[in-house]
Amino acid sequence: MSVTSGTQSTGEVQAEESAHDQDAPLARVSYTRSIAARVLPPALAVFSIVAIWWVLHQIFSDLLPSPADTAAAAVNLLSDGTFFFHMFQSLRRVFVGFAIAMAFSVAVGIYMGTVQAGERFFQPLVVLGLTIPGLMWSLIAVMLFGINEVAPYFAVAATIFPMLVINIWAGVKAMDKELIDMSSVFRFSPSQKIRQVITPQLVPNIFAATRYGLGLAWKVVVVVEMFGTGDGVGFQVMRSYQIFDMQAVIAWTLTFVLAMILIEYGLINLIERRMTAWRPKVDVWRR
Amino acid sequence: MARLEVSDAQKWFRREDGRSMKVLDRASFELREGSVTALIGPSGCGKTTLLNAIVGLERLDGGDLVFRNDDGQQQSRPLIGYVFQGPRLLPWKRVGDNIRLALQGANVPREEWETRVHKYLDLAGLSEFVDQYPLYLSGGQRQRVGLARALAIESGLVLMDEPFASVDELTARQLRETSRALCEQLHRTVLFVTHNLSEAAYMSDYVVVLSGRPARVQEYVENSLPTPRRWGPEVHQFAAELEGKLSSTQEAIA
Numbered sequence: 001m002s003v004t005s006g007t008q009s010t011g012e013v014q015a016e017e018s019a020h021d022q023d024a025p026l027a028r029v030s031y032t033r034s035i036a037a038r039v040l041p042p043a044l045a046v047f048s049i050v051a052i053w054w055v056l057h058q059i060f061s062d063l064l065p066s067p068a069d070t071a072a073a074a075v076n077l078l079s080d081g082t083f084f085f086h087m088f089q090s091l092r093r094v095f096v097g098f099a100i101a102m103a104f105s106v107a108v109g110i111y112m113g114t115v116q117a118g119e120r121f122f123q124p125l126v127v128l129g130l131t132i133p134g135l136m137w138s139l140i141a142v143m144l145f146g147i148n149e150v151a152p153y154f155a156v157a158a159t160i161f162p163m164l165v166i167n168i169w170a171g172v173k174a175m176d177k178e179l180i181d182m183s184s185v186f187r188f189s190p191s192q193k194i195r196q197v198i199t200p201q202l203v204p205n206i207f208a209a210t211r212y213g214l215g216l217a218w219k220v221v222v223v224v225e226m227f228g229t230g231d232g233v234g235f236q237v238m239r240s241y242q243i244f245d246m247q248a249v250i251a252w253t254l255t256f257v258l259a260m261i262l263i264e265y266g267l268i269n270l271i272e273r274r275m276t277a278w279r280p281k282v283d284v285w286r287r
Numbered sequence: 288m289a290r291l292e293v294s295d296a297q298k299w300f301r302r303e304d305g306r307s308m309k310v311l312d313r314a315s316f317e318l319r320e321g322s323v324t325a326l327i328g329p330s331g332c333g334k335t336t337l338l339n340a341i342v343g344l345e346r347l348d349g350g351d352l353v354f355r356n357d358d359g360q361q362q363s364r365p366l367i368g369y370v371f372q373g374p375r376l377l378p379w380k381r382v383g384d385n386i387r388l389a390l391q392g393a394n395v396p397r398e399e400w401e402t403r404v405h406k407y408l409d410l411a412g413l414s415e416f417v418d419q420y421p422l423y424l425s426g427g428q429r430q431r432v433g434l435a436r437a438l439a440i441e442s443g444l445v446l447m448d449e450p451f452a453s454v455d456e457l458t459a460r461q462l463r464e465t466s467r468a469l470c471e472q473l474h475r476t477v478l479f480v481t482h483n484l485s486e487a488a489y490m491s492d493y494v495v496v497l498s499g500r501p502a503r504v505q506e507y508v509e510n511s512l513p514t515p516r517r518w519g520p521e522v523h524q525f526a527a528e529l530e531g532k533l534s535s536t537q538e539a540i541a
Contacts, residue, residue: 178375279378
């Protein structure tokens, strides 16, 4: 992993890079090593889960389908034209609900972290919100709004909002007061303060909240879809459950998990890397 | 003419046990137009508090701050350039953008931004780093960006709080030379806090010696060393004089 200390000048960084360019074989070795270091641990993690699953299948072969059969069923699903329709419906519900919750969370989190009255007002509500299960919100949403698109959006937003707020609020409280003072001295406008000083400091909290929030949103969407919609992955899982088709239940779950992994590695990681490009890489365990 | 008059400044802080603690006790002095004034005093006597009050980050509990514009007219608190103890740059913004944001806050017309960014980074010797992120610069370079930002808003009044305390002595010496030369060249009125008496002797035209907490102005000393300043025995001699005055202040407390 490349290491750039905070005190290194650009000149030094560039000199270091050009030295690496001249030393091509060494660069190739370290590149291969870095790819291996990046790919091997997650591959090992997936492999161990499949191995445990396979062992369980050997023990409970009547109940649990084998990983290979399930993978084949998942591939079959993909070749079915309706798969992408259902997947798209679920993903849309996850992302719209999540986006609504995130927009409110950033506003409320910043308000709670910067205005004492805001903290006193929202803190009991947030704690209360954390104790209400997603299933309750799903039931309430379907009873309130009926079988339509508002129900999953509301259920997702209401369930994940308190958790997102807690993250953003913690981030605001841990903010660097000296940078806020600097922005006051140089008379940044309130919008400049929020966009240029406060929000960038919340990036790690926003990404942590995004990862956790998307996972939670998916769980809520599945529940709402089971009894409150006529399409989506949850609806399909419920249909498979009603005919006790374990292989289909796991196959649908598996495809959704794969979609979420693609979003994590293809989208969230990419955006995060772009947004934290200003930070030099540090190898904490270097010796 | 005075750019800023500090009269009978008083400040109390509330301690955790609920009792109040007096930090500034009727401190009075003035900053003369185009001069560099050093503020020295024992640790914790309220120097930074005074700077924060001048810049508007803290409110005084008594006394007055009278700001004057270029024509000597009294005015409300103007925009003030501030060099902090650390660089206090936004690490996610490139060097140029850090300065542009200050220019935007100062309502400088957008069409002037590029000229000012390049002018002041040039003066600070950092023009090639305009597109770099601050964390890729050395500590001294970052501090110079902080100096360029404070000067770029072209306020007549600049405050510096131990601006070179966080860098090594060689870099600090270069920064002192650059700062003094820039302030002379740009005719800025500067108030700076320092614990380094050689720095006070080299950079200042006037020195305000504060007593220990609660801080009063113990002495107001004129620095008669010739300008442009050169490092030499005269600077060290004046620093020794200042040390004597500071020691007598501390003995008086004891």
